[in-house]
Amino acid sequence: MSYLKKDYYNEHFSHIYIEKDIRNHPNTQNILSHFPRANLIEINHYKEIFCRSHQNYCLQKQSPKLILAKKQNSLMYEGAPVCQDFGNKHFYYTSQVMNCIYDCEYCYLQGMYPSGNIVVFVNLEDIFYEIEQLLMKHPVYLCISYDTDLLALEHILGYVKSWFSFASKHPDLTLELRTKSANWTALSSFVPCDNIILAWTLSPENIVKRLEHHTPTLRQRLSCIQKSIDFGFPVRLCFDPIIDTKDFRTSYEEFIRIVFEALPKDKIKDASIGVFRVSQDYLKQMRKQRSNSSVLFYPYENDNGVFHYSKERTEEMLSFVLGLLKEYLPEDKIFQWKEAT
Numbered sequence: 001m002s003y004l005k006k007d008y009y010n011e012h013f014s015h016i017y018i019e020k021d022i023r024n025h026p027n028t029q030n031i032l033s034h035f036p037r038a039n040l041i042e043i044n045h046y047k048e049i050f051c052r053s054h055q056n057y058c059l060q061k062q063s064p065k066l067i068l069a070k071k072q073n074s075l076m077y078e079g080a081p082v083c084q085d086f087g088n089k090h091f092y093y094t095s096q097v098m099n100c101i102y103d104c105e106y107c108y109l110q111g112m113y114p115s116g117n118i119v120v121f122v123n124l125e126d127i128f129y130e131i132e133q134l135l136m137k138h139p140v141y142l143c144i145s146y147d148t149d150l151l152a153l154e155h156i157l158g159y160v161k162s163w164f165s166f167a168s169k170h171p172d173l174t175l176e177l178r179t180k181s182a183n184w185t186a187l188s189s190f191v192p193c194d195n196i197i198l199a200w201t202l203s204p205e206n207i208v209k210r211l212e213h214h215t216p217t218l219r220q221r222l223s224c225i226q227k228s229i230d231f232g233f234p235v236r237l238c239f240d241p242i243i244d245t246k247d248f249r250t251s252y253e254e255f256i257r258i259v260f261e262a263l264p265k266d267k268i269k270d271a272s273i274g275v276f277r278v279s280q281d282y283l284k285q286m287r288k289q290r291s292n293s294s295v296l297f298y299p300y301e302n303d304n305g306v307f308h309y310s311k312e313r314t315e316e317m318l319s320f321v322l323g324l325l326k327e328y329l330p331e332d333k334i335f336q337w338k339e340a341t
């Protein structure tokens with residue numbers, strides 16, 4: 001569809017679908033206040049729009065619509081085996097938003113969801129209630145920015161602010177906010193809190209340009225991380241997914257050097273590394289969406305329903321990046337994702 005001019009598409013969120021039941025919810029009102037010119041359409045349930053058949057994920061990403069809904073049933077999920085738990089026993093994630101304003105070519109969301117539109121669940125208070133129930137039993141480690149990039153959406157949702165306020169009252173709750181954004185404007189308005197970890201996903205600049213469409217550049221992310229560290233936020237660096245390329249070694253060597261030239265190594269809380277992996281069902285869908293993507297059509301191996309690089313290549317890539325990182329960080333601060341054996 002490259003012949004289409006950029007202005008062929010509607011603006012992002014030109015149409016907003018709203019479940020009738022949450023029309024007057026304060027979060028709905030707040031979100032709508034950012035889009036005074038949007039066409040508002042009332043619906044009964046978000047799945048009427050989000051789960052229609054024959055949607056084109058990639059085309060919808062060019063001009064996503066917003067769907068405001070109420071999250072029903074389970075609000076928290078136990079961490080999946082393909083996720084890094086950083087040694088936390090009670091590891092959960094919660095999904096208040098489905099889909100992302102960025103468009104990474106390797107993103108599993110395009111295999112997981114039938115639509116490129118963005119669903120926002122407005123009833124944050126129900127998630128908070130469920131967490132408080134869990135906290136009565138044990139401490140909770142919770143990833144709040146899976147299946148989206150919450151910080152990148154902060155200017156319209158304000159959810160990160162709500163999480164900061166909630167976490168500051170619950171010391172047994174540790175939050176991880178994963179992001180690729182460089183939204184310093186939002187971050188600078190929060191008070192740093194020991195139990196909220198800002199976790200930046202970083203990739204070599206050539207991978208950012210080629211595969212992480214619409215995301216801030218590596219330099220922009222590093223500048224935001226630097227300011228966050230100076231401000232007192234705990235910062236995690238996520239070198240995940242590591243992507244194989246022809247110039248893998250030189251590219252990652254230069255990349256890690258650039259990262260630690262920009263950041264004070266002794267102020268980094270910890271780091272994670274992991275190679276690209278994805279479930280077979282998702283990869284099948286992803287390949288349908290992007291039939292010309294070299295990262296998706298790499299000859300991965302399938303192990304029990306998970307596609308990944310061969311065992312040898314995985315070991316090679318991980319030990320190379322680990323070796324580079326060990327020049328800057330002690331090994332006990334580096335978490336490696338490895339498939340369960």
Ligand code: SF4
Pocket residue numbers: 100101102103104106107108109147148149180
């Ligand atoms: S930033 Fe993360 S969630 Fe968003 S498109 Fe990229 S990989 Fe997917």
